[in-house]
Amino acid sequence: MPLNILFAARPERWVTYETPLRQALDAAGIAAHLSTDIAPQDVDYIVYAPNSPLQDFTPYTRAKAVLNLWAGVENITNNETLKIPLARMVDPGLTKGMVEWVTGHVMRYHLGLDTDIRKTDSDWTPRTPPLAQERQVTILGLGALGAAVAETLVYLGFNVTGWSRSPKDIAGVTCLHGDAGRADALHRAEIAVLLLPNTPDTENTLNAETLTQMPAGACIINPGRGALIDDDALLAALDSGQIAHATLDVFRVEPLPADHPYWAHPKVTVTPHIAAETRATTAAQAIVENIRRGEADEDFLHLVDRAKGY
Template sequence: MINVQFAALPERWATYEAPLRAAFAEAGLEVDLRLDHAPADVDYVVYAPNSNLQDFTPYTRCKAVLSLWAGVEKIVGNQTLTMPLCRMVDPGLTAGMVEWVTGHVLRYHLDIDRTIHTQDRWAPVVPPLAEERPVTVLGLGALGQACAQMLATLGFPVTGWSRSEKSIDGITCRHGDAGLRDALAMAQIVVLLLPDTPATENTLNRDTLALLPKGARIINPGRGPLIDDDALLAALDRGQIGHATLDVFRVEPLPMVHRYWTHPNVTVTPHIAAETRPLTAARVIAENIRRGEADDVFLHQVDRRLGY
């Protein structure tokens, strides 16, 4: 019997219990799934970083901590977590992110906001074709690649940037500092899907925002700290940036006094771009437990040196 502890906020148990049990059965795993195993008896922890479990020292036989979150910045530095840590790469979450990003890129591309606001008068707005609208995706992990490839399928010329060199069919890939400058220089729309690490904080700042063509649009469903908020607001005020759609913030919920709420060229969405989907996430968890029991390599294991 494999002992699995579920460690997330209490209300998540009702959401995940049935999908996890079904996924374990489908994978042929004999699992005792509980909220309250004795720590020394636990083989795997299904985990959310905002749970009450923060000290992993008593989990002496635990083979892996399997996060339900895509981001691990809130837990990767925990010195008591010495066993393998796997982040969530969920097909359902990825599909949701692709749909959200594609929708907002098309909203900008077709100038839907302006068309709606002028529907009381005859003022045709004819957009260019997608092939005339360069898009840059910052971050080429699983989510970034999926979004970049969908946008390329729709005909947008897509440039992707990552810290390390990558090659993706149909995407112009750039990396490093010089690559970032190139990726921004022609981008009419920028999508941020980088992880939150010390190396990615304020990727968009006063200097990098100035590299963008005047009036460029920004979409951030990645992480709040990727953007220097003061620099973005200043760029919006002077028209360097035409509009920003922001789904993530340094402080959430976004404080009501924040200027993002009232700025005419900012759209705020409440961290809804992508959510872990219990049905598909449960299958990822079950596959990683199967791999652990077979002494196989875990999926999506975190490289703690990189922070993701």
């Protein structure tokens, strides 16, 4: 008997994901009825986006798991009607996209490209950029994305420090944890990359106090979550010169309002939430792998810890 798989996301997502999901199910040999309209009591798995109209999971009495289409789960972890396992999206395509985006901006800061690229002959001042081994980069957040970014930067020769809530061990990375570890990690951060989840514990990770713990003239890259930064504190640190520049891809309100100070600030680069996006083909394969595991009584991959919020 085929499995009933409900796709619970906005219509444009169905257009993008229907074919890749069907192809991945066929490739895995899983017979399934995949649809956006299945009676709740008949659903076996829910492929889900948190902005879906589906917010009450109570009627889904047969469902075995909710398989999130997004890496972020902060908008669903507190849903009290959700009693079954929730798996976040860890998509190889998304990970590669994030690694490439972060690496590009780290190299931009490291090499001083904004300073060195000339459009006129009015200022011809040659300089020798440092080597990667002379640059300290700190990654705040060592989950799947943070670890992948850290490993790539180590491969390029950077001195990489990583900070996480719990202890981690990544080859070539100085891994720190806890409050004292965070202060040490920030102290080293000539370039800081924020890849933490959005939880009550991580909100305003960079604030008036922690920004002063960074080296004067440090640079910040935030492709993680907008709430990780106290915006007023960052603007003040940019104005004082404590922070030389910030590249921000995520914001508390998106799209970033037209009157937000970030738009006009000469030391801020705004990008429109493009650092990483789930790729339908690879994401579909990740979802189907969890369905296969559920049917084989194997552990689901990337389960969310509701207490931690990620």
